[in-house]
Amino acid sequence: MEYTDFFTAFINWLLSFDKKALILAFSAIGAGLAMIAGIGPGVGQGYAAGIGAEVTGDNPKESKQSIMVMLLGAGIAETSGILSLVIALILLFGNPLINLDGDKLVLAASAIGAGLSMIAGIGPGIGQGYAAGKGCEASSKNPEASKSSMLVMLLGSAVAQTSGIFSLVIALLLMYANPLATIEGHQLILAASAIAAGLAMIAGVGPGVGQGYAAGKAAEAVGINPESSRGATLVMLLGSAIAQTSGVFSLVIALLLMYANPLVTLEGATIILAASALGAGFAMISGIGPGLGQGYAAGKGTEAVGLRPRLQAEVVKTMILGQAVAQTTGIYGLIIALVLLFANPLLQLL
Secondary structure, three states, X not given: OHHHHHHHHHHHHHHXXXXXXXXXXXXXXXXXXXXXXXXXXXXXXXXXXHHHHHHHXXXXXXXXXXXHHHHHHHHHHOHXXXXXXXXXXXXHHOOHXXXXXXXXXXXXXXXXXXXXXXXXXXXXXXXXXXXXXXXXXXXXXXXXXXXXXXXXXXXXXXXXXXXXXXXXXHHHHHHHOOOHHHOOOXXXXXXXXXXXXXXXXXXXXXXXXXXXXXXXXXXXXXXHOHHHHHHHHHHHHHHHHHHOHHHHHHHHHXXXXXXXXXXXXXXOOHHHHHHHHHXXXXXXXXXHHXXXXXXXXXXXXXXXXXXXXXXXXXXXXXXXXXXXXXXXXXXXXXXXXXXXXXXXXXHHOO
């Protein structure tokens, strides 16, 4: 009873603030959360710089070309940091939430959700930095294949940004076209759902790193064996697409929470329903693991095809089988999220 009284008092305390003040306060937190994504580009670009320094020492005659590839790849790796900075600046200087109609607690929570969503940018930043380093290394070791390896690196890096773009879309929806704000009542459930949508997108860290690893291995393979460019690229793209599965699952849950939220139609204690929304978001973070593992499998599969193109069929079969097994825990997380949203047994126990 004491806990219930404390929670009720806390919610009432939040609701006692002016709508604009509450939204802006939560936006300050959301802006800070968004910038956590900067971890990724910092790590990735540092790795690329280290490889650039290493290959310059090994082959100074090709340093100009290697440095160009490194800088190009590192520039792409900065994308997640820039996107997160944009979201943070919008929340601070051009906050659209204060002009939206809707419950103030839901709108304030949406600022938190937008910030949480952008944390997924850690993954692409690390992955793209790895790809940049491997592209730089390939350019130094085999200058004649520099163009081919660089093109593969750029293609793979673009794919690795997918989960970052998914997260950006969710953040922008929460800020500019928030569907939760149009639903009347259920303020606590809807506020929790806005935060949960952002939490779910953190799963994108895994695919971002994994796909970047695959891109780096593809650039390396093409540098070693330029004739394998077509096969290595196809395997990289196939493996990277599978590695994005967790990111797609999380995007689906985030969109369900926002556009087809089943919790607002269920009967039961509000605290259980709100907590269930948060639980669904947390469950999807498990997708980080499969994204990492499947990306590693894609990278090694690409490497194998690059070295032995004639074994492409056998390598792809093994890669896909292993990736399917690696997705198991991501599916478990999806099942728990769906149970919490659509068939919650906890509501019958109170």
